[in-house]
Amino acid sequence: MEIFDEITESIRCFIESRKDILHVRNCDDVAIWPECDRGAIVLKPDTGTELGGPSTESLSLLLWDKNSSDITDNQISLIGPDIAIRPDPFPFARIVLVEIKDSDEENIYERYREMNLARFDLNLSGYMVKALPDQMREWSRISIDSLDDGCSLFMLGKAFIAMLKKFEYVVSVEVIYVTSSAEDLKELALHGEKAGRYINAMTKMSECMDFDCSGCDFLDICGDVSSLQAMRKKMQERSWKNSQ
Amino acid sequence: MEKQPIIISVCGKGGVGKTSISSLLISILSRDKSKRVLSIDADPAVGLATSLGFTVDKTVDDIRNDIICRYEAGEKKEKKEMICEMDYELFGALQEKDNIGFLAIGRPETEGCYCKINSFLKDIIRDLACHYDYVIIDAEAGIEQVNRRVMELVTHLLLVTDVSLKSRNVVETIANVAKKTIGFNKNGVLFNKVNISEDVKRISDKVNLPVLGFIPENDLIADFDIEGRSFFEMPETEAVKSLKDCMQNFIA
Numbered sequence: 001m002e003i004f005d006e007i008t009e010s011i012r013c014f015i016e017s018r019k020d021i022l023h024v025r026n027c028d029d030v031a032i033w034p035e036c037d038r039g040a041i042v043l044k045p046d047t048g049t050e051l052g053g054p055s056t057e058s059l060s061l062l063l064w065d066k067n068s069s070d071i072t073d074n075q076i077s078l079i080g081p082d083i084a085i086r087p088d089p090f091p092f093a094r095i096v097l098v099e100i101k102d103s104d105e106e107n108i109y110e111r112y113r114e115m116n117l118a119r120f121d122l123n124l125s126g127y128m129v130k131a132l133p134d135q136m137r138e139w140s141r142i143s144i145d146s147l148d149d150g151c152s153l154f155m156l157g158k159a160f161i162a163m164l165k166k167f168e169y170v171v172s173v174e175v176i177y178v179t180s181s182a183e184d185l186k187e188l189a190l191h192g193e194k195a196g197r198y199i200n201a202m203t204k205m206s207e208c209m210d211f212d213c214s215g216c217d218f219l220d221i222c223g224d225v226s227s228l229q230a231m232r233k234k235m236q237e238r239s240w241k242n243s244q
Numbered sequence: 245m246e247k248q249p250i251i252i253s254v255c256g257k258g259g260v261g262k263t264s265i266s267s268l269l270i271s272i273l274s275r276d277k278s279k280r281v282l283s284i285d286a287d288p289a290v291g292l293a294t295s296l297g298f299t300v301d302k303t304v305d306d307i308r309n310d311i312i313c314r315y316e317a318g319e320k321k322e323k324k325e326m327i328c329e330m331d332y333e334l335f336g337a338l339q340e341k342d343n344i345g346f347l348a349i350g351r352p353e354t355e356g357c358y359c360k361i362n363s364f365l366k367d368i369i370r371d372l373a374c375h376y377d378y379v380i381i382d383a384e385a386g387i388e389q390v391n392r393r394v395m396e397l398v399t400h401l402l403l404v405t406d407v408s409l410k411s412r413n414v415v416e417t418i419a420n421v422a423k424k425t426i427g428f429n430k431n432g433v434l435f436n437k438v439n440i441s442e443d444v445k446r447i448s449d450k451v452n453l454p455v456l457g458f459i460p461e462n463d464l465i466a467d468f469d470i471e472g473r474s475f476f477e478m479p480e481t482e483a484v485k486s487l488k489d490c491m492q493n494f495i496a
Contacts, residue, residue, distance in 0.1 A: 041375045043280060044340035054336045117324055130332040133325060139332065 003198055003227045004063040007191045008070055011095060011176070014188065018079045021180055025154050027074045027162075033146075033155035034125045040143075042128040048085045048147035051092035053139035057185035059093040059178075059192045060131060060138035062116050064100050064108075071097045073172030076157035080180030085147055091185045093178035094138065098164060099171040105231040109202045115164060122163050126151065136192050153177045197221055201228055205235055249282075250495050251379040251397050253428075256404035257414035258385035261436040263287065264465050265404050266382035267295035267475035268487050273378050274344050274476075282345040282376040284369075290348050292382040297474035302337040303350025304369075308361055327364050334368050345376065370397055378495075386414065395422075400495060401431035403453065407443045412451050419453055432456035432494055434487075457490030459483050 015022060052058025065071060083090065103111055116133055126146030131138040142151055157175040164173045178184055201218035205228075213219055213232075222228045254266045266283070274281045285292035285300075293300045307330060315321075321329070339346040347369070373379045381398065401422055403415035419431055433451050438444065438458040448455055462483040468475060478484060 041372060043345065043375055045280070045343050113322075117328070120324065120328055130328075130335050132329055132332050134329070137332075139335075 002065060002067065003225050004065065004195060005070075007195050008063060008065065008097065010191050011188070014184075014191075015077060015079065015176065018180065018184070021079055023078045023082075025076050027076055027154075027158040030076065030152075030154045030158045031150075033127075033151055033159055035159075036123050036125045039120070039123050040126060040128045042126065042141040042143045046143045046145070047141045048144040049083045049142050050089035051083070051140045051142070051179070052137065053089045056089045057091040057093075057182045057189065058137045058139060059095070059185060059188055060119075060133075060136050061093070061095045061188075061192050061195055062098065062112070063095070063195060064098045064103075064112065064115075066100065066103065068099050068172055071099045071172050071174045073099075073174065074161060075174045076154050076161070077174075077176045078153055079176070079178045079184070082152050082154070083142055083147065083179075085144065090179045091182045092138065092140075093176075093185055093188050094160075095176040095178070095188070096160065096164070097174040097176070099173075100169050101171050102169050105227070105234040108227075108231070109206045111167075111169060112199065112202070115167065115170070118163055118167075119160070122159060124156065124159055127156065136196055153179070198225065198228065202231065205231055247280075247374055247377055249373050249376050249379050250399055251373060251381065252400040252402050252495070253286075253381040253383050253395060253398040254402045254404055255383045255415070255418050255422075256385070257411040260404050260406045260411050261459075261465070262385070262404050263291040263295060263382050264469060264475070265402070265434065265436060265459070265487065266292055266380050268465075268478065268484060269402075269491065270296060270344065270380050271475050271478060272484065272488055272491070273380070274342070277343050279378065280343050280345070280376040282347065282373055282379045284379060284381045285346070285348040286381050287384050288349075288351045290350070293346065293348060294472050295468070295475045296344070296346060297476065298339050298341070298346045300348045302333070303348040304334065304337065304365060305350030307333040307337060308365060311361055326361075327368070330361075330364055331368050334365065334372070338372070345372075347372075366396070373397060386418075395426050398422075398426055399429045401426075401428045402456070402494070403431060403433045404436050405433060405451075406437045407435065407439075407447050412447075416451060416453065430494065434459065434490055437461045456494050457486060459486050459490070 098115060100111065119129060126143035127140060129138065129140040157177065160175055161173045164170050178188060197218065198221060201221055204218060222232060254262045256262050270281055270283050273279060283292060283296060290300050337347060403418060405411040405415045415433055422428060432454045434456045435447060435458045438460055440458060440460050444458055460482050462481055464481055465483060468478060
């Protein structure tokens with residue numbers, strides 16, 4: 001079983017259950033939103049809308065796969081309303097599904113970090129993003145001027161897809177936005193937590209040189225997921241070789 | 245949009261009325277709604293928050309300590325991840341009301357092995373400050389504050405003193421230390437709690453620094469302090485008018 005198969009499947013079921021409020025577009029049909037030189041700061045008086053943030057639910061999830069059949073390249077899905085001027089923050093989730101090539105147990109963790117941190121180099125006009133990558137939380141603001149000029153989540157999604165495709169190992173990208181309700185976000189957060197445990201297990205493997213798994217907090221999930229087992233095995237082999 | 249903000253640090257001996265002057269200054273400058281004002285409470289007592297009607301949930305020091313604790317507990321982070329996290333937390337600690345932002349520094353940073361964290365935080369605050377027209381720093385009492393990182397950003401040093409020799413000596417010392425440690429553009433002394441008819445002639449030539457003006461003793465300011473009322477509700481008293489006049493040339 002691939003690392004995120006089960007989670008991806010659950011997210012597909014969630015989308016299916018919300019198809020009455022689902023809007024889907026291909027990013028080729030979406031206009032480009034302009035970039036700027038450096039990360040914008042959008043102060044409260046200039047804010048048209050706020051997504052996520054400390055006072056509401058947010059989830060930012062990046063899941064990768066080696067199998068193209070599970071990802072619809074360039075597709076942007078939106079469950080809930082698109083952004084518009086409003087005083088309260090939208091609950092917000094962005095789930096990104098990425099198909100990658102030439103990845104193995106040795107490089108997958110570094111690639112994940114690289115892709116996950118790339119959003120901070122995405123400098124879009126009138127769009128401020130702050131995030132806690134470890135907690136999968138994201139907080140963004142879009143300026144009044146940008147909303148007046150027609151900025152939409154589809155445009156932001158298009159920019160996000162283009163950004164990830166700059167990595168030579170990224171084959172296809174699909175983006176799913178959820179703004180429907182805090183309840184929907186809570187439901188998705190359960191999948192986020194599970195994905196977070198897998199990623200934390202990988203983080204621990206990459207940092208921890210102790211190969212005695214008996215007291216490890218992630219023992220249960222490593223047993224379930226073959227790619228985590230393979231990653232562990234590879235690291236053990238490398239450690240053994242280095243000690244010879 | 246990035247700006248070249250006027251960054252005023254309000255310094256002086258404890259008890260001379262720095263926080264009241266800072267609050268009045270913020271209130272005056274923020275009346276023009278097209279201008280953005282960032283208030284930084286760099287006094288560990290966090291009195292500015294009360295005067296401006298903000299409640300402090302998190303200080304910059306809380307953010308720094310949390311990161312240091314996690315680092316000491318073995319958490320590893322790359323530079324970029326660490327900066328992103330501090331940026332999120334710091335923006336979360338920023339309180340915003342209309343055209344005013346408020347940030348509490350908390351206790352001053354400790355010397356030691358965490359200069360990188362302090363440096364990242366300073367950079368984030370500097371980036372934030374560039375989006376305001378005015379930044380008012382209510383400084384910690386005495387001269388220690390002059391050595392703090394946040395002071396490296398200051399363009400205008402507003403030295404507040406009462407008529408006492410002790411307070412006048414403190415502002416002269418602050419000005420001397422600041423000349424050596426920070427690159428401000430302008431400085432000036434503001435005499436506070438002055439009995440205009442009796443004190444002005446006696447004290448105006450008693451400091452070797454540019455004198456910005458005199459703020460008369462005002463019972464209403466004391467009442468606002470005692471009652472913890474927001475200085476935005478302060479009526480146009482003589483003290484407020486005097487401060488406006490003093491500031492016109494200083495920040496022109």
